[in-house]
Amino acid sequence: MDVFERLKLAAEVDWRSYVEHKFVQQLGEGTLPQEAFRAYLVQDYLFLIQFSRAWALAAYKSRTIPEIRAAQAGLAGILDETELHVRLCGRWGLSPEQLHSVQEHQATVAYTRFVLDCGAAGDLLDLHVALAPCVIGYAEIGKALAPQGVEALGDHPYREWIGEYAGEAFQQLAIGSRKLLDDLAARSMTERRFGELAILFGKAARLEADFWQMGLDAVAG
Amino acid sequence: MDVFERLKLAAEVDWRSYVEHKFVQQLGEGTLPQEAFRAYLVQDYLFLIQFSRAWALAAYKSRTIPEIRAAQAGLAGILDETELHVRLCGRWGLSPEQLHSVQEHQATVAYTRFVLDCGAAGDLLDLHVALAPCVIGYAEIGKALAPQGVEALGDHPYREWIGEYAGEAFQQLAIGSRKLLDDLAARSMTERRFGELAILFGKAARLEADFWQMGLDAVAG
Amino acid sequence: MDVFERLKLAAEVDWRSYVEHKFVQQLGEGTLPQEAFRAYLVQDYLFLIQFSRAWALAAYKSRTIPEIRAAQAGLAGILDETELHVRLCGRWGLSPEQLHSVQEHQATVAYTRFVLDCGAAGDLLDLHVALAPCVIGYAEIGKALAPQGVEALGDHPYREWIGEYAGEAFQQLAIGSRKLLDDLAARSMTERRFGELAILFGKAARLEADFWQMGLDAVAG
Amino acid sequence: MDVFERLKLAAEVDWRSYVEHKFVQQLGEGTLPQEAFRAYLVQDYLFLIQFSRAWALAAYKSRTIPEIRAAQAGLAGILDETELHVRLCGRWGLSPEQLHSVQEHQATVAYTRFVLDCGAAGDLLDLHVALAPCVIGYAEIGKALAPQGVEALGDHPYREWIGEYAGEAFQQLAIGSRKLLDDLAARSMTERRFGELAILFGKAARLEADFWQMGLDAVAG
Numbered sequence: 001m002d003v004f005e006r007l008k009l010a011a012e013v014d015w016r017s018y019v020e021h022k023f024v025q026q027l028g029e030g031t032l033p034q035e036a037f038r039a040y041l042v043q044d045y046l047f048l049i050q051f052s053r054a055w056a057l058a059a060y061k062s063r064t065i066p067e068i069r070a071a072q073a074g075l076a077g078i079l080d081e082t083e084l085h086v087r088l089c090g091r092w093g094l095s096p097e098q099l100h101s102v103q104e105h106q107a108t109v110a111y112t113r114f115v116l117d118c119g120a121a122g123d124l125l126d127l128h129v130a131l132a133p134c135v136i137g138y139a140e141i142g143k144a145l146a147p148q149g150v151e152a153l154g155d156h157p158y159r160e161w162i163g164e165y166a167g168e169a170f171q172q173l174a175i176g177s178r179k180l181l182d183d184l185a186a187r188s189m190t191e192r193r194f195g196e197l198a199i200l201f202g203k204a205a206r207l208e209a210d211f212w213q214m215g216l217d218a219v220a221g
Numbered sequence: 222m223d224v225f226e227r228l229k230l231a232a233e234v235d236w237r238s239y240v241e242h243k244f245v246q247q248l249g250e251g252t253l254p255q256e257a258f259r260a261y262l263v264q265d266y267l268f269l270i271q272f273s274r275a276w277a278l279a280a281y282k283s284r285t286i287p288e289i290r291a292a293q294a295g296l297a298g299i300l301d302e303t304e305l306h307v308r309l310c311g312r313w314g315l316s317p318e319q320l321h322s323v324q325e326h327q328a329t330v331a332y333t334r335f336v337l338d339c340g341a342a343g344d345l346l347d348l349h350v351a352l353a354p355c356v357i358g359y360a361e362i363g364k365a366l367a368p369q370g371v372e373a374l375g376d377h378p379y380r381e382w383i384g385e386y387a388g389e390a391f392q393q394l395a396i397g398s399r400k401l402l403d404d405l406a407a408r409s410m411t412e413r414r415f416g417e418l419a420i421l422f423g424k425a426a427r428l429e430a431d432f433w434q435m436g437l438d439a440v441a442g
Numbered sequence: 443m444d445v446f447e448r449l450k451l452a453a454e455v456d457w458r459s460y461v462e463h464k465f466v467q468q469l470g471e472g473t474l475p476q477e478a479f480r481a482y483l484v485q486d487y488l489f490l491i492q493f494s495r496a497w498a499l500a501a502y503k504s505r506t507i508p509e510i511r512a513a514q515a516g517l518a519g520i521l522d523e524t525e526l527h528v529r530l531c532g533r534w535g536l537s538p539e540q541l542h543s544v545q546e547h548q549a550t551v552a553y554t555r556f557v558l559d560c561g562a563a564g565d566l567l568d569l570h571v572a573l574a575p576c577v578i579g580y581a582e583i584g585k586a587l588a589p590q591g592v593e594a595l596g597d598h599p600y601r602e603w604i605g606e607y608a609g610e611a612f613q614q615l616a617i618g619s620r621k622l623l624d625d626l627a628a629r630s631m632t633e634r635r636f637g638e639l640a641i642l643f644g645k646a647a648r649l650e651a652d653f654w655q656m657g658l659d660a661v662a663g
Numbered sequence: 664m665d666v667f668e669r670l671k672l673a674a675e676v677d678w679r680s681y682v683e684h685k686f687v688q689q690l691g692e693g694t695l696p697q698e699a700f701r702a703y704l705v706q707d708y709l710f711l712i713q714f715s716r717a718w719a720l721a722a723y724k725s726r727t728i729p730e731i732r733a734a735q736a737g738l739a740g741i742l743d744e745t746e747l748h749v750r751l752c753g754r755w756g757l758s759p760e761q762l763h764s765v766q767e768h769q770a771t772v773a774y775t776r777f778v779l780d781c782g783a784a785g786d787l788l789d790l791h792v793a794l795a796p797c798v799i800g801y802a803e804i805g806k807a808l809a810p811q812g813v814e815a816l817g818d819h820p821y822r823e824w825i826g827e828y829a830g831e832a833f834q835q836l837a838i839g840s841r842k843l844l845d846d847l848a849a850r851s852m853t854e855r856r857f858g859e860l861a862i863l864f865g866k867a868a869r870l871e872a873d874f875w876q877m878g879l880d881a882v883a884g
Binding site for chain 4: 273280289
């Protein structure tokens, strides 16, 4: 059992509140109101800006050229993803101008700044555990929503989104992240610390669940 | 007009959403449900922990002994306040054990980590502008809720809370914070930057308003 | 007069102690002992590792996608430069294994950690002012050592090194850095702060001069 | 064997180059030139300013009230020590004005910023391991220089300095620091990480040795 598996098990209730959230279920069934999805998409763009800062923080906190290089690749990857995101938003009728005029929602501020603070105050392991629900969690969700593969989704309204996270590239990214957690843990995780990391991980998962909820609330409100 | 006055004016809508929030009004009228107040008190305790870290960050970011000493005094002051807070919570039936077993609410995470990130990524001026709604805002609210002084509050159910922030010690603290903003601005605020700081200030005020709302939601929910 | 020109003028003695250092003069005249150059080269490699962390710090401290992207490009550029450096070291008889087994000299620790601390404790302007002697100074030195262009250097023993910094690519980089200083100053530099930045800049220039001296001391010692 | 003992053993050569440095020997024998001691004292004052920032950083990086409180006490202690230092300098003919007009020596910049960067980029264990040569090392040196106690030093010219570090208060501080290292290690030190920490510790010890050397060089130069 790798570190990620152990974290998931230790924070099972929080983890399930996130990966099995009503937003995810409706997204998978294709019944999610488009307005909820759009509200989510816009905030996710603002989220990516802070997320790229988290990868830059990882590069700053690294000690060796290979570590810095890996974090730099992560940062470059996120910057590319934001461009894809602008295009995806465009197809949902959201212009770049709209994206930049929207204010960050409390849920966006909470999760992103929590991750950044874990990284600034802690070490690389704290940072990557706080990021794990996002990187590894999205891969897990993507896979679960496309059990027969992306092709089988047909004309699913959220096919593009599911395809991105179910796709091979993102799945490989998540595998790399799991290995990184194991490496960092081999360096600086004792069993006593595991308990603290599991609390941190559970909190991050809850903040991700709140992020989905924000999408649903945009319709209900 | 000092920098704080200018910030308030530039972010007037956000500022009023915070200092004139329904929670504040009900607290002033004494009609605030005790359950809402208790929900707020507990989270405010968790808030103070992060807030003390923000003062430590200010000390770390300082360059001279007088600056470090001033931030250290702020940090020591907050640590004393947390003890008072534990006693205040006690009188509202909340034991230290309860305080430490409660999870941080999204609203608490959002405002505290936002402040810490402003300070970590920016400079001391960014940090103190992000803190201003809390330090200077609470002084303003305290004063507004005790227009004839604390004595005139009689047996107001929230007399103790109002008294703390309307009291001379906290009012002086707020005056010091306003002067500090002016000093920092004289060093590193151009008019172009003022616009950015006003946005940051407005965002912090909104996050404070969300914090009050959390108290009300605890009853409604 | 741009900000960089003003800083140079305000810290003229320190600046000249750096750009007109005996190491630089001997390097230009081709009389620098190869042992001194090799001692410098190895430490410069260790310097680049920390320097790349400084660019990562700049990305972390940025607020907008274009700012993050610019810092990320800087980081990627430094990582490429370290590879060139390994090859350059190879031609001077220094294997990658040797490079990695060498300990950081006090002079390397002093300048690199000073820059990183300026950036961590201050804002982006502090960081880029601390970096300026390196980025912009090397461009100035390169140009001064190849007054008739790189071709005219013939079989100069340090032609490759001079060519790198006198070359168009590095000169453009320095021009970009000067513009960035002006932009950051327009945002957050008052005249009062200029004095502080000039002190910081002078200190960084002295630490760079100490870095050259380390090369000379390797022979004298 | 506690963590500190293990670190000392693993970095024995570096450690001895520091605690048995010629400066220390001459200081113990009372033969150290007063000029060397004064050069050291002034830089040690500038050192303490940065050192207090390191304790503030520890408070910022803490997670719980007791941790923050302990770091705050450390910070307050250093601020008191700087006042004592001003008085000690006064007795050696150095006015506060002189203290503040002196520039930081390369050796001062190197060790202080190295410690601060270890703390900013790493976790609390990295920070405290980097600080250990200073806190625990000075206690060890003080004790070694007063083997029969401070009273037995008679009219030793450096009696006051030795007395401070051989004294009960400082010895207790060092004992506390050793326990803190053990606590932090129980949380986040695996055997793999121990090797990295020993390298960090050895580097910090060498930078401390360079700091003594700076005092001697002030006379030789």
